[in-house]
Amino acid sequence: FNRLGSKAVLLPDYALWTKPAKHLASSLPNEPFMLLALRGERAGSQGQAAIIDACTTVAQKEGLHLVFACLHPSQDIQTARFGLSRSPYARMLPTLEAEVLVALLQRHARLVIATRLHALLFAAAAGTPAITFADGGKISDFAAFAAMCDRQDAPLLSCLSETDGL
Numbered sequence: 001f002n003r004l005g006s007k008a009v010l011l012p013d014y015a016l017w018t019k020p021a022k023h024l025a026s027s028l029p030n031e032p033f034m035l036l037a038l039r040g041e042r043a044g045s046q047g048q049a050a051i052i053d054a055c056t057t058v059a060q061k062e063g064l065h066l067v068f069a070c071l072h073p074s075q076d077i078q079t080a081r082f083g084l085s086r087s088p089y090a091r092m093l094p095t096l097e098a099e100v101l102v103a104l105l106q107r108h109a110r111l112v113i114a115t116r117l118h119a120l121l122f123a124a125a126a127g128t129p130a131i132t133f134a135d136g137g138k139i140s141d142f143a144a145f146a147a148m149c150d151r152q153d154a155p156l157l158s159c160l161s162e163t164d165g166l
Contacts, residue, residue, distance in 0.1 A: 033065040037119030043078035066090040
């Protein structure tokens, strides 16, 4: 069950019936991880470096693997490569079907850090907590909607502004 406001909504548990293709199974994390899905426009920027470094520190402290997802491979690959160069224990997910990604998040993800709307949608579908950064656009709109649906004691999505820092 996922809660939307005062209504309970039954969503499919993809983890029960979705299995990745055999050739992908060995490249997927099989232990707790933190997923980063960052937009590619600012690859190598100081802001992205700060996000990646903070996530690397938290992942190491919490015993999580750090995993980069390229939801738009042609746009996000440089950011993922930049992240891999800064975090020696990180790895990159192959491109996955939505159902497989949601199942993977349900099974093993402990946190999603994203500047991509679809990553936030997948995290919400999986019931995985997520953090994003306000951009004044569709991500901010989704964060506002998610805030209306969240329980106050356990929000699934936190939206930070650039002035909040890490």
